[in-house]
Amino acid sequence: MAEAALKLDPVAETGPAPLLAVDNIEVVYNDVILVLRGLSLKVPQGQIVALLGSNGAGKSTTLKAISGLLKTEDGEITRGEVNFLGEKINGIEPDKIVRRGIFQVMEGRRIIADMTVLENLRLGAFTRRDNEVKSDIERVYEFFPRLRERTGLAGYLSGGEQQMLAIGRAMMARPKLILMDEPSMGLSPLMVKEVFAIIKKLNVELGVTILLVEQNARVALSVADYGYIMEQGKIVLDGSAQMLATNEDVKEFYLGQGGGEERKSFKNLKSFKRRKRWL
Amino acid sequence: MQSQLLLQLIINGLIIGTLYGVVGMCFVLIYKASQVVNFAQGEFLLIGAWTCWWLLTAWDIPFFWGFLIAVCFMMVFGIAVQMIILRPLIGEPIISVIMVTIGMSIFFQALMKWMFGTFAQPFPPIFPVEKVDVLGLQVQTAYLMSTGVSLAIMAGFAWFFKYSKMGLAMRATAFSQQVAQSLGISVRQVFALSWGISAAVSAVAGVVVGIVNGVSSALSYFGIKVFPAVILGGLDSIFGAVVGGLIVGLLENLGQYVDSQYLKWGNLYEVIPFYALIIILMIKPYGLFGTRDIERV
Numbered sequence: 001m002a003e004a005a006l007k008l009d010p011v012a013e014t015g016p017a018p019l020l021a022v023d024n025i026e027v028v029y030n031d032v033i034l035v036l037r038g039l040s041l042k043v044p045q046g047q048i049v050a051l052l053g054s055n056g057a058g059k060s061t062t063l064k065a066i067s068g069l070l071k072t073e074d075g076e077i078t079r080g081e082v083n084f085l086g087e088k089i090n091g092i093e094p095d096k097i098v099r100r101g102i103f104q105v106m107e108g109r110r111i112i113a114d115m116t117v118l119e120n121l122r123l124g125a126f127t128r129r130d131n132e133v134k135s136d137i138e139r140v141y142e143f144f145p146r147l148r149e150r151t152g153l154a155g156y157l158s159g160g161e162q163q164m165l166a167i168g169r170a171m172m173a174r175p176k177l178i179l180m181d182e183p184s185m186g187l188s189p190l191m192v193k194e195v196f197a198i199i200k201k202l203n204v205e206l207g208v209t210i211l212l213v214e215q216n217a218r219v220a221l222s223v224a225d226y227g228y229i230m231e232q233g234k235i236v237l238d239g240s241a242q243m244l245a246t247n248e249d250v251k252e253f254y255l256g257q258g259g260g261e262e263r264k265s266f267k268n269l270k271s272f273k274r275r276k277r278w279l
Numbered sequence: 280m281q282s283q284l285l286l287q288l289i290i291n292g293l294i295i296g297t298l299y300g301v302v303g304m305c306f307v308l309i310y311k312a313s314q315v316v317n318f319a320q321g322e323f324l325l326i327g328a329w330t331c332w333w334l335l336t337a338w339d340i341p342f343f344w345g346f347l348i349a350v351c352f353m354m355v356f357g358i359a360v361q362m363i364i365l366r367p368l369i370g371e372p373i374i375s376v377i378m379v380t381i382g383m384s385i386f387f388q389a390l391m392k393w394m395f396g397t398f399a400q401p402f403p404p405i406f407p408v409e410k411v412d413v414l415g416l417q418v419q420t421a422y423l424m425s426t427g428v429s430l431a432i433m434a435g436f437a438w439f440f441k442y443s444k445m446g447l448a449m450r451a452t453a454f455s456q457q458v459a460q461s462l463g464i465s466v467r468q469v470f471a472l473s474w475g476i477s478a479a480v481s482a483v484a485g486v487v488v489g490i491v492n493g494v495s496s497a498l499s500y501f502g503i504k505v506f507p508a509v510i511l512g513g514l515d516s517i518f519g520a521v522v523g524g525l526i527v528g529l530l531e532n533l534g535q536y537v538d539s540q541y542l543k544w545g546n547l548y549e550v551i552p553f554y555a556l557i558i559i560l561m562i563k564p565y566g567l568f569g570t571r572d573i574e575r576v
Binding site: 067068069072073093094095098099103104106110112113114115119122123124126127169173 | 444447448450451454455456457458460461462463464465466
């Protein structure tokens with residue numbers, strides 16, 4: 001019982017400083033479009049934290065604000081701070097943030113299509129200076145045995161294999177924190193299962209902390225320790241993964257499980273949604 | 280005698296063609312890494328050649344060292360051009376950047392004339408024999424050296440882009456700057472390095488051509504000759520640039536043969552690469568080796 005109670009609230013206020021702390025950030029694109037309005041979240045060392053929300057809520061923007069890639073899209077953090085290992089990292093060039101140990105697996109995989117699998121993996125280790133790159137490539141192949149047989153260009157891999165390569169490339173950088181943007185995008189349900197099993201394995205076996213952005217709330221909460229739900233640029237609800245998975249509102253809006261047995265009219269549903277909007 | 284002349288011209292074409300190929304690679308390198316069409320490529324040859332000539336004549340430095348210093352200087356020069364002139368233009372419309380390279384071309388051309396005069400200056404004799412016999416044909420020693428150097432540079436490029444970390448980083452940047460940055464690659468460094476390598480290698484070609492023809496502002500026409508070569512090969516293909524260079528070199532010389540033997544027009548040498556360019560682009564708009572993106576979602 002005591003253990004279960006503890007798990008419900010793993011981020012106690014008095015706990016050790018989190019690996020990543022996003023503090024009340026505001027993000028503006030092109031100097032006019034306000035996307036994040038005072039977003040805060042914490043990612044403790046060694047956990048998987050899920051960031052859920054509907055389309056356009058600002059999930060990907062949050063990740064880009066952390067990794068610094070916002071700059072490449074003409075976005076800017078206008079208020080608040082991003083702290084990693086106790087140091088402020090907003091405003092730093094994205095390539096330097098990678099060197100500090102944050103690696104983003106971008107939405108849509110973004111593997112380099114005109115290179116081979118091996119070249120993609122070697123590029124993942126670009127920031128490293130040690131000579132263990134070879135053994136790390138071997139480890140990626142152990143995680144994803146099917147990548148070993150693919151000797152052609154990465155652009156010809158299937159969607160699932162591309163996602164595996166994208167995750168493998170992230171492993172090559174030996175990051176402390178991986179930011180994953182929609183790993184389930186465009187994959188078959190079976191492949192989604194496989195990819196999320198790998199994400200859990202990464203976390204458990206290699207101790208990598210993961211901040212996961214997902215549309216597929218069910219599968220995300222199944223691997224995550226903690227979750228945040230955002231809407232219109234703000235966090236509206238957070239809690240342990242179990243707590244969120246059993247929360248009635250989350251079930252209704254993100255897991256597609258309505259309460260009660262009776263058949264619902266679409267009209268009622270819409271009004272219900274409007275009433276329950278968290279704003 | 281006829282076939283002897285033809286053979287000689289083919290050999291000349293191949294030698295000049297490898298040089299076009301090398302300069303073409305430099306051109307493509309900049310285009311691939313930073314999407315800039317560099318109209319000042321020919322001036323890199325010119326500045327490199329004048330630098331080497333000046334070191335040799337004014338300071339009496341042995342050729343090897345003068346050559347090495349000139350190439351290193353051009354590396355720094357290329358990086359400086361990128362950092363001082365082109366870096367502030369990142370994010371500006373591509374047409375503005377291209378106009379700036381045209382401006383650089385005119386400026387450097389005039390600067391070189393102001394510093395070294397308008398007359399062609401010969402290099403001091405470098406090789407003990409000026410011409411050597413290859414299979415019964417007379418070949419300039421400098422051209423022989425140039426072919427060796429060109430092939431070495433091509434092999435070096437192939438190794439660099441396939442196996443070195445920085446070469447892979449350049450390819451990643453060419454693929455997508457955002458992806459490159461997400462991998463921890465500094466795009467600014469890649470841009471600067473691509474200009475540096477491009478200028479240094481162009482200087483090698485400039486010195487070689489300067490040894491044969493003398494150094495004058497005519498050298499910068501090489502930059503214009505390289506256009507049909509790279510467009511033939513496909514603007515974004517390094518291998519294509521080499522093949523395009525060889526084709527242009529051969530066409531020029533064969534054009535001269537046909538012209539002198541049969542047509543007697545007297546200018547086919549200059550224009551035939553451009554005719555070939557038009558025909559090939561009608562059949563293959565991406566050039567011979569230009570890539571269309573792999574689309575798979």
